[in-house]
Amino acid sequence: MAPAPSPSPQPARPPASTAGSARLRVSVLLPMPFPGPFDYAAPAEMALQPGDIVTVPLGHRRQTGVVWDSTSSLPPEFAPPPQRTVDAAKLRPVAERLELPPLTAELRRFVDWVAAYTLSAPGMVLAMTLRLHMRGVPTPSTGWLAASPQPDGLRLTPARQKVLSLLADGTARTTTDLATAAGVGPGVVKGLADAGALTPVPLGPERAFAAPDPLHNLPVLEGAQAEATDALRQTVAEGHFSVTLLEGVTGSGKTEIYLEAIAACLEQGKQALVLLPEIALSAQWMERFTRRFGTQPAIWHSEVGQRARRLTWHGTADGSATVVVGARSALFLPFKNLGLIIVDEEHEALFKQEEGVIYSARDMAVVRARLAGFPIVLVSATPSLESLANVEAGRYRHLVLPSRHGGAALPETRILDMRDHPPPRGLFLSPALTEELTATFERKEQAMLFLNRRGYAPLTLCRSCGHRMECPHCTAWLVEHRNRKILSCHFCDHTEPMPEACPSCGAEQSLTPIGPGIERITEEARHLFPDARILVMASDTLGGPAATAEAVGKISRREVDLVIGTQIVAKGWHFPHLTLVGIVDADLGLGGGDLRAGERTIQLLHQVAGRAGRASTPGRVLLQSYTPEHPVMQALLSGDFDAFMTQEAEQRRPGFWPPYGRLAALIVSADTAVAADDAAAALGRVAPYGEGIQVLGPAPAPMAILRGRHRRRLLLRTRKTIAVQPILRRWLGLVKLDRQVRVDVDIDPVSFL
Structure with missing residues (x-):
């Protein structure tokens, strides 16, 4: 991973700037694959500031975007090329400023940094913060109070009397809360409301997150555990950027230790984020968290419903969600006052997103912590070589737990x-x-x-003719899933029924599972x-x-x-x-x-x-x-x-292979093999060269066909001191590619398929 640029104060930006006329100009970044923000005219009465979430016209429709900063805080080698300025008279006006919390300067800098580092469109990085999750402000819920006076002729059953007795203290309650507390059905409450015995009152926006209690169920830690806990608590209390690698053998109590770092963060009134590589891990992890803090944290991953996502998005933005545990995309939530990130199982390749914006959540978590100036803890029983190299170089602090907890x-x-x-x-x-x-x-x-x-067997072949069952869309064998009686591709999810006879020679009962x-x-x-x-x-x-x-x-x-x-x-x-x-x-x-x-x-x-x-x-x-x-x-x-x-x-160091050098992959894909070969060859002819720079390829990718597209790869390798982004930007600018060709850039690749 390239070192993050030192955080610098975001240049103050007035609500708008004049540009040759009385019209006010603002930049708006849209969550779409454009190279940068667009300029719009800002109505003076809006008094727009960077970070405001707005809707703007785009073609014949409206699009949600964010008022962006006019001056980049990125170093020159990371900054994208300047865009053409549109005459002020031609600017279309901002349509509306949404009543949503603005994105902080820290998050805007982070979006710019991730886009520049991964050579992605900044709008596609912004999309991970904005897309769908923030749509719809949490609506105020409705509570009930007893009407005064009560309507004449009201029939009071024992169930109704229980409800009215609960409301005698003057505290408004929702239908569900009333029914639960009184031990009656919701229909009883609804009947009282229909009869005019209850008066509706707004309770304010829904709040789904109870505050974790850092003093609840304090653990008893001894020896190396207590020393590591004290060190992490001190780091959090200091509140400066630092990276700590917490290494401990399996069963040494690493989770319990970093939960104490979270407690220290909560005691300072700040928010904490825990990144897990696998959403399935959240099940047992949630039990530990609840046992320690008395309540559950907010959860963020692909299987969380849209309503829960919306509540979590707003909870991070207004500070009510004080602890979030989630998959890699949780890194882009709009925290109001983030003070700590924990990356559990930091060595896991699952932290690398391989499609869309290609990024490592572990590495970008370090960047976010550095830009905002707070500590981050990387946790593993088997740390990655990258993290160990950073320890060796003095960039990361190292805490080690050599034995299992409890004498095991x-x-x-x-x-x-x-x-x-x-x-x-x-x-x-x-x-x-x-x-x-x-x-x-x-x-x-x-x-x-x-x-x-997974599955029953990784390969199925015919005993008669040797035919292998392959995916029609990928360079991959089809995996037999006998329980479901299907053959499946684990790369594109193509499935087909298990045939009775060989599709090549027609021999019946000849298909055999291998492995x-x-x-x-x-x-x-x-x-x-x-x-x-x-x-x-x-x-x-x-x-x-x-x-x-x-x-x-x-x-x-x-x-x-x-x-x-x-x-x-x-x-x-x-x-x-x-x-x-x-x-x-x-x-x-x-x-x-x-x-x-x-x-x-x-x-x-x-x-x-x-x-x-x-x-x-x-x-x-x-x-x-x-x-x-x-x-x-x-x-x-x-x-x-x-x-x-x-x-x-020692094997990687002499050839400046990661983590002692830098890698960046270009993955060329096209609808036909000829188009992919031509594009890869064109890139190969103008490949960069120089001291400490080497390009390998072009060559067919190991997965030469994926989802019907033919793929070729080139690999740029440089010494650690050379930034690959400017080289890649110049290199890609030298070749004009056919529209059917796509080039994906993978900085710091972990997969070579």
Whole structure:
């Protein structure tokens, strides 16, 4: 990640500026893919200021936008090229200023910075703040008071008398509150209102967020936990920009420690944001938060309904939502007084958005904290090499928790060499692993099997002609999902029924699944352990946070003997009765040309292993591997994550690969292979060069066809001291591309598909 520019005071801007006439000019940024804001005429009576949310004419319709700053605070190398100035006489007037909280100067600078860093249209970054979430101000709710005098002839039933007795204290209550408190149905309240016995009164805008209490249920922390807590509390109290990497082995209590940092933030009257990589994690995390603070925080992710999103948007803007937990897009909420960001599982690749505005939420969270001048905490049991490099360079502070909380021991790890312990033909679980599972169930303990592959089998081929079932829109095999009797592409979501015969040669009953997916492992486990209570945890079997919470509850209540899951089971769960973890294919993910293959694999498997033995009973981890001599396997066996990461760093440093250099990818896509090849070749011919600058490609992308578009890639690599944005801007400006061609820019890529 490039270092953020030092925050500078936003230049003061008058309500409007004159431009050769009496008309007042304002810039308005629209949440659309334009290169910058448009100028409009501002009616003098509006007295518009930067940050005001307005509606303006655009063509034949109106569009919501934000009055933007006329002077950029970005350094010259990040600033976009100036736009043409429109004559004041031709400006169309702003139509309306909306009664919404204005966007703060800090958030406007952040939008500009993210757009400049990612080479995105600033309006598309703004769209992540404005689009849909802010539509509609929370409407005032209606309460009831007892009418005085009461209407003549009012029939008073016992239920009605209960309602009127509640209202005798003169406190207005909503229909729901009245009915609940009186123990009657809402129809009783409505009947009193219809009879004229109740008078409606406005209660003000709906407020959905109770204030978390930092003094509720204070934890008892000792040793390294107490030291880390004190350090974080002191950092929050100082209130300056800083980045702290909180590293701790799985089960060391990292969540409890950073919750105390949130408490310190609340004590200062500021807001806190917690970013989680997976929305499913919010289920168990919410329980911990509620236990500590006595109420739930605001939640923000893709499965939250539109009404809840609107309330959260307004709650962050007016300060009533003091703590928000959410996915990466929560970073763009319009906080009134944000004072702390926590990025949990900071190493997770899920923090990188791969479509639209391509950005890393972890890295941009650091930028937002720096621009606004408050602390940020990155949390992980297996920190990314980028964060460790920043610690080494002195940019980040490092807090380490070396042992598990409460005296629990780290699990014992053993590698099963599948060459010595092969499974029976057609099966995938080693006899050594099944023996351990049997012994675990006999002790009434819980076990987990992990395989990071959804579906029944990753490949289906014909035994007669060798035909492979492929996606018609992507360079990808179709994955069999036997439970649903379909073949599915996990890249474009194309599905088709499982055919009875080979579509190539017509041979019937010849299609054969190759390799295991999680459904196939479940089938094998049910056959081996018919009495075991099995629960499958995968993104396509859990319908969302509610279903995940129900699954977690079953495991915690010991209603499950065996959990079988994909990567969703690796992230932060605390199952105190789970003592055995079996990793079915530990080598999965080590192949291919991914720069971070080893780092990602050890992070994932270390996290999965960390689910075992988190309470008093010791845990065991068995890794099935055909390459036990691989450095990743040996590091997992020894438990020396630090040594592996040091070795990984030494391999990347000489060739200035990240984090010791910079990468930026150009992904060229078109409707035809010829158009994609021509555009990529044109970019290749004018590729930049110089000391510390190298361009790799063009070459077909590993995923050469995605959703019907042909893809080619070029990779710019530079030394750490060279900013890639000016190079990319000049490079892209040298080539005029056909309209059907699209070039996506990925700064700091984490995926090379």
